Amino acid sequence: MSDWSAQSPLTCLSDEEQMFRDSVREFAQAKIRPLVHSMDEAGKFDSALLRQFFDMHLMGIEIPESYGGAGCGFFMSILAVEELSRVDASAGIIVDVQNTLVNNALLRWGNEDQKKRYLARMASGTLGAYALSEAGSGSDAFALQTRAELKGKRYILNGQKLWITNAVEAEVFILFATVDPALGYKGITAFIIEKSFPGFQVGKKEDKLGIRASSTCELILENCEVPCENVLGDVGKGYKVSIETLNEGRIGIGAQMVGVASGSLDYGVQYVKEREQFGQPIARFQAIQFQVAELATQLEAARLLTYNAARLKDAHLPFVKEAAMAKYFSSHVAEKVTSQVVELFGGYGYTKDYPAEKYFRDSKIGKIYEGTSFMQLQTIAKLVLGER
Numbered sequence: 001m002s003d004w005s006a007q008s009p010l011t012c013l014s015d016e017e018q019m020f021r022d023s024v025r026e027f028a029q030a031k032i033r034p035l036v037h038s039m040d041e042a043g044k045f046d047s048a049l050l051r052q053f054f055d056m057h058l059m060g061i062e063i064p065e066s067y068g069g070a071g072c073g074f075f076m077s078i079l080a081v082e083e084l085s086r087v088d089a090s091a092g093i094i095v096d097v098q099n100t101l102v103n104n105a106l107l108r109w110g111n112e113d114q115k116k117r118y119l120a121r122m123a124s125g126t127l128g129a130y131a132l133s134e135a136g137s138g139s140d141a142f143a144l145q146t147r148a149e150l151k152g153k154r155y156i157l158n159g160q161k162l163w164i165t166n167a168v169e170a171e172v173f174i175l176f177a178t179v180d181p182a183l184g185y186k187g188i189t190a191f192i193i194e195k196s197f198p199g200f201q202v203g204k205k206e207d208k209l210g211i212r213a214s215s216t217c218e219l220i221l222e223n224c225e226v227p228c229e230n231v232l233g234d235v236g237k238g239y240k241v242s243i244e245t246l247n248e249g250r251i252g253i254g255a256q257m258v259g260v261a262s263g264s265l266d267y268g269v270q271y272v273k274e275r276e277q278f279g280q281p282i283a284r285f286q287a288i289q290f291q292v293a294e295l296a297t298q299l300e301a302a303r304l305l306t307y308n309a310a311r312l313k314d315a316h317l318p319f320v321k322e323a324a325m326a327k328y329f330s331s332h333v334a335e336k337v338t339s340q341v342v343e344l345f346g347g348y349g350y351t352k353d354y355p356a357e358k359y360f361r362d363s364k365i366g367k368i369y370e371g372t373s374f375m376q377l378q379t380i381a382k383l384v385l386g387e388r
């Protein structure tokens, strides 16, 4: 594939970033690409591939080397998610949830004992999941109903979570429950839960439109016993854990959508140069050229917003508005690019024999998870209008 993207100080990569991106790109092409179609059809992620993510040090990108991680910055996670999603958005989200939500929460809110117990595992072979949503609480996440009651040295959790990414393969879950519904959001508490804890069960797996190889399941907690030492952060401060991790996680979804749009457009550009109608490649028609130019421009803008938010985060500068903008805009662009690439392929784009339709299906999730597009607009509006 040609690298036709524009250059700017934001998208210019350091030597280290370039080497890292190239290695992930090569790996994705060689190892993931051949499995994409079958994993999508089966609705199941290849377990050997998941193992290779750990071997490639993609599952503990920001975890310090002292805990067995790669010791890199947040921007590297963004590059990894983009490159993987360029080939398969399911691969992208598995790595994204691990790095930008689970590891991020453990690094930021874990005490030394928790870091010692979990970080080395997360870097070397344990997959994580992030469980906030419930059937009745999505956008209104703090209306969650899962209860946590202190009994001696344990919390007993009861309730159900819905839509939890990685649930089939994950061993560790960052899960949110309330210690007292009367306290409202101030009762919400984050817990580190292991799949093996008594009373914990993974329920129904969703059969989805896109990112089909990424597992999305219900979680059932029936008198689930969680030791007190597995409270993550302070009791009643789970709302802070969830808001702050999701603020960063959103940049990851921006990167996933940039990757999806980029992979789709790569195929589109290649196809219009090869496909002949009226005795010439369709790329010679100005209507096609202008569509490609428009999509490439939109994609570049989405990438700039995403990289900007990630670089702000690494520089410890305010990034919440920029992160919401990156997710909002990139998911909009991914849907537009992938939809138009289906059309550039003509009838072939509508079949499963070509990758265009899968990119289109995969793009749709960007506007939904980790805060819908309307929720991003709400955050942006509050910050622009100065209400926060």
Ligand SMILES: Cc1cc2nc3c(=O)[nH]c(=O)nc-3n(C[C@H](O)[C@H](O)[C@H](O)COP(=O)(O)OP(=O)(O)OC[C@H]3O[C@@H](n4cnc5c(N)ncnc54)[C@H](O)[C@@H]3O)c2cc1C
Binding pocket: 130, 131, 132, 133, 135, 136, 137, 138, 139, 140, 162, 163, 164, 165, 166, 208, 216, 365, 368, 369, 370, 371, 372, 373, 374, 375
């Ligand atoms: C494939 C997949 C994977 C997921 N993975 C995870 C995961 O790993 N962990 C997790 O915790 N959750 C996960 N989710 C859940 C996801 O974050 C929620 O679906 C999302 O936040 C939306 O919540 P909801 O589905 O309840 O929709 P609702 O909140 O019911 O929204 C329905 C519609 O109403 C709109 N709306 C709601 N409130 C307002 C408002 N105030 N103003 C304007 N419009 C509004 C929304 O934008 C949306 O269009 C996943 C979901 C999916 C589909």
